[in-house]
Amino acid sequence: MPEPTITSKSLPPAMQPGAVKTSPAGASDAKPAVEQQIPWEQIEAKPLRSPNFLNLKPKNPNLSLFFGNRAVGEKESGLRYDQLIAMGFVPAKPEDVITNLGHPCPPSLCRDGRIMYGDLILLKIARVDYIGNQKWNEQNARLRMKKPGVTIEGGGKEHQNADGRLQPTQALNVPDAIRNKVSMYVPPLAEVDAATKDNT
Numbered sequence: 001m002p003e004p005t006i007t008s009k010s011l012p013p014a015m016q017p018g019a020v021k022t023s024p025a026g027a028s029d030a031k032p033a034v035e036q037q038i039p040w041e042q043i044e045a046k047p048l049r050s051p052n053f054l055n056l057k058p059k060n061p062n063l064s065l066f067f068g069n070r071a072v073g074e075k076e077s078g079l080r081y082d083q084l085i086a087m088g089f090v091p092a093k094p095e096d097v098i099t100n101l102g103h104p105c106p107p108s109l110c111r112d113g114r115i116m117y118g119d120l121i122l123l124k125i126a127r128v129d130y131i132g133n134q135k136w137n138e139q140n141a142r143l144r145m146k147k148p149g150v151t152i153e154g155g156g157k158e159h160q161n162a163d164g165r166l167q168p169t170q171a172l173n174v175p176d177a178i179r180n181k182v183s184m185y186v187p188p189l190a191e192v193d194a195a196t197k198d199n200t
Contacts, residue, residue, distance in 0.1 A: 053106045054117060056097040064130035065092060070121040081121065089123035091115075096124060 058065055066089060069080040091114045094105040109115050115122035187195075 053099070053109060055100055056105065056115070056122065057100065058092075058097055058124060060096070062127050063096070063124045064127045065097065066123050066125065066130070067117065067120045068123050069119060070116065071119045076119075084123055087125075088129055089125045092122040092124040097122070 054067065056065060066084075068084045068089065071078060072080055093113055094110045094115060097105050097115065099105070105115060109117055109122075
């Protein structure tokens with residue numbers, strides 16, 4: 001009976017059973033190298049940074065992006081989403097955005113032609129409307145803080161550079177006889193800074 005043509009005898013010497021494997025450089029790989037643990041002192045302290053997929057940018061520079069709540073609470077109320085749509089926001093599409101590195105939107109965030117992350121959905125709005133709203137909020141906050149008698153004459157820089165500050169003589173409603181004997185002491189800013197440095 002003829003021998004089969006494919007046997008271990010017909011293999012090249014390097015592939016025969018029991019042959020010692022060699023690397024391309026000719027070194028023997030018969031004994032695997034024992035891995036040594038890197039000592040704790042030689043390990044560099046560094047965090048494991050996960051990529052920020054949520055920091056997306058609009059392709060159109062005249063648009064602003066905003067992650068809004070799509071579903072809130074146990075019953076997943078869509079009231080907040082409806083409010084954002086009524087304000088002028090529109091769901092952003094994956095082709096509207098890119099990552100910080102210029103890559104397309106990650107597929108794991110895309111669902112039904114929209115960009116969703118858990119209960120958040122990415123919305124877009126005209127930049128002039130979004131920045132205009134932020135400016136309006138800032139102006140209203142400044143107006144609420146402005147009260148009679150609180151504003152300082154001149155800029156804040158001039159006030160900080162002054163050697164001394166005005167004495168708040170009208171801070172307490174006391175008779176003139178007592179006010180002439182006792183007065184409030186307001187230290188200059190240089191003295192306050194020096195005392196702060198000594199305490200640190």
